Amino acid sequence: MPTLLQWMGEGLLAFSGWQLLLVGLATTHATIVTVTVYLHRCQTHRALTLHPAVGHLFRFWLWLTTGMVSREWVAVHRCHHAHCETTRDPHSPQVAGINAVLWSGAELYQDAVRTPGLVERYGAGGPDDWLERHVYGRYTWQGVGLLLLLELTLFGAPGLTLWACQMMWIPFFAAGVINGVGHYAGYRNYDCKEAATNIVPFGALIGGEELHNNHHTFPTSAKFSVRWFEVDIGWAYISVLRWLRLATVRHQRRPFTRMAGQIAPTPATLQQVLSNRAVLMRELTLLTLAVFRDECAKMAEQVPRGTRARLKRLLRRTPSLLTGEQLKELEALISRNPSLHAMHLARQSLEQLWERSAAKPEQLLARLQAWCSNAERGGPRPLQRFARHLASYG
Numbered sequence: 565m566p567t568l569l570q571w572m573g574e575g576l577l578a579f580s581g582w583q584l585l586l587v588g589l590a591t592t593h594a595t596i597v598t599v600t601v602y603l604h605r606c607q608t609h610r611a612l613t614l615h616p617a618v619g620h621l622f623r624f625w626l627w628l629t630t631g632m633v634s635r636e637w638v639a640v641h642r643c644h645h646a647h648c649e650t651t652r653d654p655h656s657p658q659v660a661g662i663n664a665v666l667w668s669g670a671e672l673y674q675d676a677v678r679t680p681g682l683v684e685r686y687g688a689g690g691p692d693d694w695l696e697r698h699v700y701g702r703y704t705w706q707g708v709g710l711l712l713l714l715e716l717t718l719f720g721a722p723g724l725t726l727w728a729c730q731m732m733w734i735p736f737f738a739a740g741v742i743n744g745v746g747h748y749a750g751y752r753n754y755d756c757k758e759a760a761t762n763i764v765p766f767g768a769l770i771g772g773e774e775l776h777n778n779h780h781t782f783p784t785s786a787k788f789s790v791r792w793f794e795v796d797i798g799w800a801y802i803s804v805l806r807w808l809r810l811a812t813v814r815h816q817r818r819p820f821t822r823m824a825g826q827i828a829p830t831p832a833t834l835q836q837v838l839s840n841r842a843v844l845m846r847e848l849t850l851l852t853l854a855v856f857r858d859e860c861a862k863m864a865e866q867v868p869r870g871t872r873a874r875l876k877r878l879l880r881r882t883p884s885l886l887t888g889e890q891l892k893e894l895e896a897l898i899s900r901n902p903s904l905h906a907m908h909l910a911r912q913s914l915e916q917l918w919e920r921s922a923a924k925p926e927q928l929l930a931r932l933q934a935w936c937s938n939a940e941r942g943g944p945r946p947l948q949r950f951a952r953h954l955a956s957y958g
Contacts, residue, residue, distance in 0.1 A: 575720030584719060588726050592733040593771075595629045598622045599637075599738055600771035600798040601805075607690055608638045611786035612802060615810040623691060627700045627707035630734050635701070639687030640676045644743075645783060646686070648758040654679075655743040658759050662748045669739030737770050746776035753790060754781040754842045755849070755882040765794045772798035781842045784815040823958035829932045832958040834925065837932060841918050844954070845882055848914065851946040852879050852907040859901055871897065879904075883912045884919070903944045910939055910947055 579587065602622035605611045614622070626632055640654050649658045654676035657665045665672065676682060690696075700707075708731065715723035741763070750761030760780035767774040767788060775788040775796060782790075789796035805811035820836055820843070829837075837844060856879055860872065878886065878894040886894065898904040917931050939951035 575716065575718045575723060577718050579719055579722075581722075584722055584726055587719075588729055591629065592730055594625060595730070595734060596737070596769075596771040596773075597798065597801055598625050599630075599734060600773055601801055602626070603632075603634060603637050604641065604773070605786050605798065605802070607634055608641045609784050609815075610689075611784055611815045612811050612813045614805070618805065618810045619691075620695075623696070623700060627704075628711050629708065629730055631704040631708045632734075633701045633704060634696070635687040635690035635692075636677045636683055638690050639683040639685070640673055642686040643676065643682055645780075648760075648780070649747070655739070656759075657744050657748045662744055665744035665747075666740045669743050670735035672743075673735075673739050738773070742770060742773045742776060746773070750777070752777045754778070754846055755880065755885060756781045756842065757885060762794070765791070767795055768797045772796035782817045785817045786813045787816050790817065820957050822953070822956045824956075826956045826958055827952075829929060829936055829955050830958050831925065831929060833955065834929045834932055836957045837954070838918055838928075844914065845911070848907075848911050848950060849880060849882070851950055852904070852911065855903050855907050855944055855946055859903055879908075882915070883908070884915050906943045907947060910935075910943060 601612075602614065602619065603626070606614055606619070623634060626634070644653055644655065647653045649656050651659055653659060655665050655669060655672045660672070691700075708727075711730070712724070712727045715727050717723075719726060745763050746761060747759045748761070750763045751765075752761055754777060756777065758780045760777045762777045763774040765775070772788045772795075773779070775790075775794055778788050778790050778794070779785075786802055787796060787799045788794075789799060802811055802813065806813060817840070820840060826833075853876070856876060875894070875897045878890055878897075881890075883891070894908065895905075898908055913935055917928060917935060923931075933955075936951045936955045940948050940955075943951070
């Protein structure tokens with residue numbers, strides 16, 4: 565039977581260092597999964613619904629391991645999406661600086677929570693039962709205090725180190741890395757208006773939140789990965805919950821479907837176009853860059869190498885995101901190149917199609933049909949193929 569000193573040093577379980585490391589990895593991973601599946605995808609964006617028992621288990625685990633209140637987290641994140649990269653964004657590295665968000669993300673979160681009216685305005689729809697009002701939302705520090713006592717009892721003095729690592733995990737990785745690095749460095753599948761990036765293509769350490777550019781492009785999608793090599797472990801857990809009939813996905817980005825023999829856009833085509841505008845713009849941008857590479861030999865005599873590099877950067881941007889000066893510069897550089905000029909005009913006119921939200925569906929369909937007809941009749945061959953593919957979606 566262990567003595568009192570042995571119990572204080574090793575706890576009831578007397579785990580080795582490797583065993584404690586495994587416990588730490590398992591518990592912090594469970595917390596990450598809870599944040600991405602429950603707080604982010606379910607509560608904030610309503611991308612899925614969870615069985616009440618699963619939802620409550622997630623709430624209890626959050627209370628125990630983070631002390632965060634669901635409604636407050638939801639409100640801060642919705643405010644971030646509503647005012648991304650502006651002074652009203654609670655945690656934008658483009659505004660506050662990367663060091664401030666990376667190392668002080670938790671403090672920025674608390675500042676946002678204390679902003680008058682923010683939680684009331686953006687936190688609607690969160691859990692509001694007796695437990696939330698009288699336990700989880702009222703006794704926020706008691707949960708993590710209970711976890712500390714439990715781990716000291718089970719693991720002894722090393723349990724304090726384990727607890728400290730658990731307390732730092734979410735503030736650093738979720739509040740710091742995702743909100744900081746995820747808007748500062750990485751690769752971008754889509755040229756969305758926010759500065760959001762995919763930090764790495766393998767979203768395992770932070771539950772799939774690493775694929776932040778994909779998320780900002782399709783914020784209501786329950787699945788964050790979009791390309792074949794990207795991994796979203798949060799979606800894997802959601803898939804298991806769906807298989808167990810404990811979750812229902814409400815929103816997920818659906819790929820295009822082509823109708824054999826269809827040569828003109830239909831109402832179903834219009835619906836797919838409006839739902840996948842970012843995908844279409846990415847495809848059209850890649851085609852434009854391919855045309856640019858083909859035309860570089862012709863441009864070499866007219867445009868210096870440095871200017872061509874600048875032109876390539878401008879062509880990568882979605883036309884609506886270019887400033888007035890950038891747009892003038894781009895148009896001046898491609899005015900003598902019919903192929904590039906045609907690709908640029910096609911991108912602009914396709915964008916204008918879905919920006920006309922006040923137009924009736926039949927008007928939008930007529931414009932889409934006209935766009936496809938004009939592209940097939942007068943555009944470069946890549947644009948013609950793109951227009952034929954687009955017309956066949958249904």
